[in-house]
Amino acid sequence: MYRVAVLVGSTRQTSSNLKLARALEKLAAGKLAFNYIRIDNLPFYDEALWDDPPAEVIRLKREIAEADAVLFVTPEYNRSIPGILKNAIDWPSRPYGDSVWSGKPAAIAGATGGVSGTAAAQAHLRSILPMTGIALMGTPEVYFQSRPGSIEDDYTIADERMRTNLSIWVDRFSDWIGRFAEPREATEELRKTA
Ligand SMILES: Cc1cc2nc3c(=O)[nH]c(=O)nc-3n(C[C@H](O)[C@H](O)[C@H](O)COP(=O)(O)O)c2cc1C
Structure with a gap:
């Protein structure tokens, strides 16, 4: 089992991206333990704040560092990623030389x-992330058109073909992580989230 830090680029409670993340979490049960990382309380990036770094920034860096892998689930805003997600990518990439993204699948x-x-949006994200040193999986990709009922209340993907494809995606992501990290024992703590 691998511990995955999940960054969702939308903060609204009814977010379709959060729902998609939950659906992937369900498909990944027993393989990946998702830890949803809070990003809505970070200040806008300001280099001067490193003199006395905000607790939220320290916490974010720690949570990324402790994870075996990272999953970004992003909405598309004007053909790019939301600013809140970009901000949450920039903070852990600094101070220079101390990026916690480096080598992280x-x-x-x-x-x-x-x-x-x-x-x-994903194409933009793919052009940003390599700069952080992160080890980004190329394929398969997930492009999800969210419609009423496309994800059920219990986070089951309604369409069988899509469900199968996302299940394959989960397996491939798990394999990808395995190239970089040793699996953890499925402890009670991890089982709670998986
Ligand atoms: C400022 C803004 C810009 C948007 N631009 C796009 C866009 O370029 N392409 C797109 O497919 N959807 C666009 N949308 C629609 C969002 O993808 C949609 O609202 C989505 O459900 C937001 O994600 P969430 O449900 O996780 O909050 C935009 C929404 C907002 C608020």
Whole structure:
């Protein structure tokens, strides 16, 4: 089992991206333990704040550092990622030379009501992340068009074909993480989240 830090680029409670993350978590039960990382209480990036770093920034860096892998689940805002997610990527990449992203296996997913399924946002994210030193999985990709009922209340993906594809995606992500990290024992603590 691997511990995955999950960053969702939308803070609203009814977020379709949070729902997608929960659906992936369900498909990954017993393989990946998701830890949802809070990003809505971070200050905007300010280099001067490193003189006395905010507790939220220290906490964010620690949670990323402790994870075996990272999953970004992003909405698409004007053909890019939301600013809140970019801010949460920038903080852990600093101070210079002390990025906690370095060498961390990662993957991307995203949901939108639009037919593109966040393809443009994910393409932007793919151009940003290599700068942080993160080890990003290339394929398979997840482009999810969110519709009423496409994810059920218990986080089951309604469409069988999509469910199968996302299940394969979970396995491939797990394999990807295995190239970088040793699996953890499925302790009670991890089982709680998986
Ligand atoms: C400022 C803004 C810009 C948006 N731009 C796009 C866009 O470029 N492409 C797209 O597919 N959806 C776009 N949307 C729609 C979002 O993808 C949609 O609201 C999505 O459900 C937000 O994610 P969430 O449900 O996780 O909050 C935009 C929404 C907002 C608020």
